[in-house]
Amino acid sequence: SQQGEEDPQALSIQEGENATMNCSYKTSINNLQWYRQNSGRGLVHLILIRSNEREKHSGRLRVTLDTSKKSSSLLITASRAADTASYFCATALTGGYQKVTFGTGTKLQVIP
Amino acid sequence: DSGVTQTPKHLITATGQRVTLRCSPRSGDLSVYWYQQSLDQGLQFLIQYYNGEERAKGNILERFSAQQFPDLHSELNLSSLELGDSALYFCASSVSQGMYEQYFGPGTRLTVT
Numbered sequence: 001s002q003q004g005e006e007d008p009q010a011l012s013i014q015e016g017e018n019a020t021m022n023c024s025y026k027t028s029i030n031n032l033q034w035y036r037q038n039s040g041r042g043l044v045h046l047i048l049i050r051s052n053e054r055e056k057h058s059g060r061l062r063v064t065l066d067t068s069k070k071s072s073s074l075l076i077t078a079s080r081a082a083d084t085a086s087y088f089c090a091t092a093l094t095g096g097y098q099k100v101t102f103g104t105g106t107k108l109q110v111i112p
Numbered sequence: 113d114s115g116v117t118q119t120p121k122h123l124i125t126a127t128g129q130r131v132t133l134r135c136s137p138r139s140g141d142l143s144v145y146w147y148q149q150s151l152d153q154g155l156q157f158l159i160q161y162y163n164g165e166e167r168a169k170g171n172i173l174e175r176f177s178a179q180q181f182p183d184l185h186s187e188l189n190l191s192s193l194e195l196g197d198s199a200l201y202f203c204a205s206s207v208s209q210g211m212y213e214q215y216f217g218p219g220t221r222l223t224v225t
Contacts, residue, residue, distance in 0.1 A: 033213070042114060042202055042216030043155075075151040088155065090214075099172075100145070100214070 004032075005104030012109040021106040022091030024069075028064040032065060033090045034074050037105070043088065046074075064093045083110045115139065118203050118218035124223045130191040131221030133220045137184055143167070144186040145206070145214060146178055150199035161186055162209040193224045 006021045016102040021030070035043040049056045049065045049072065056063045062075040076083055086105045115138035123131055128187075137144050141220040146158040157170035161180035172178075175193075190197060200221050202220040 035214075040219075042116075042203070042218050043214075044114075044216070045139070045213045048213060095169075100160075101157060102147075106153045 001063050004091050006087070006089060006103045008104040009104070010107040010109070012111065015079060015081055015110055017079055019083070019108055019110070021074050021087055021108070023074070025072075025089075025091045025102055025103075026070065029067075029091045031092060032071060032072050034061075034063060034072075035090060035102070036069060036086045037050050037086045037088065039085075046087075052053055074106045075107075079108075079110045081110050084108060084110045114215040114217065116203060116205050116215050118201075118220050119216070121218065122221045122223075123141055124225060125193060125194055127195060129193050129224075130189065131193065131222065133188040133190070133201050133203075133222075135186045135188070135203030135205075135217060137186070137203075138215050141205035141207050141215070142184065143206045143209050144180055144184070145204040146172075146188050147187070147202040147204065149197045149202060149219075150196075153199075155202075160189070160200035160209070165178060167209050190222070196223050198222055198224045 004025045010071045033048045034046040037043045047058045060077045086107045088105045089103045092100050117136045119134045142163045145160045148156045158172040159178050160168040164180050175191050178188045200219045202219045204216045206212040206214045
């Protein structure tokens with residue numbers, strides 16, 4: 001099964017609204033990344049948060065990490081139609097060579 | 113444009129056949145990752161190479177193999193193809209091993225008929 005599980009599976013909002021998606025994982029991690037994928041295209045890195053960080057911002061993106069709950073959230077503020085995409089969290093386990101595991105993804109639709 | 117190139121873009125072949133997918137990483141990146149994305153399985157990590165050596169293995173079938181060459185390009189070989197192998201295959205690269213930002217190529221869409 002996947003190390004990361006995103007929730008919700010799909011989300012539909014109006015342009016201008018905020019979008020929040022969550023990622024839960026099972027084992028201890030070194031850090032966590034969020035990626036965006038437009039339909040049928042390669043993933044694009046959005047943000048990386050280390051295990052000793054609790055919150056990180058990048059433009060309209062805000063990521064939080066709660067290692068005690070093994071969860072992370074991605075907030076996109078003031079959404080735009082161009083934000084329509086699938087969003088994935090990726091985790092790398094602690095120790096040894098870090099195998100990166102992607103979650104199942106949240107499909108976001110922003111309606112103009 | 114991520115700087116990662118993959119060829120071919122599309123591939124249609126029959127069951128039982130063998131194909132080779134090629135990936136050129138971003139200039140300066142030493143790590144290459146291969147992923148398979150299908151509708152029912154999501155994005156599955158297959159294998160990672162770092163500077164020519166295998167570093168991590170995921171859900172890669174025995175019918176699949178990969179290598180990274182001295183010039184750092186990588187090839188993923190898929191043999192005895194089955195209908196269920198139809199998927200998007202992505203290559204990604206990063207500057208080093210470990211949890212660094214990965215740059216994804218545009219993918220190769222494989223259709224097995």
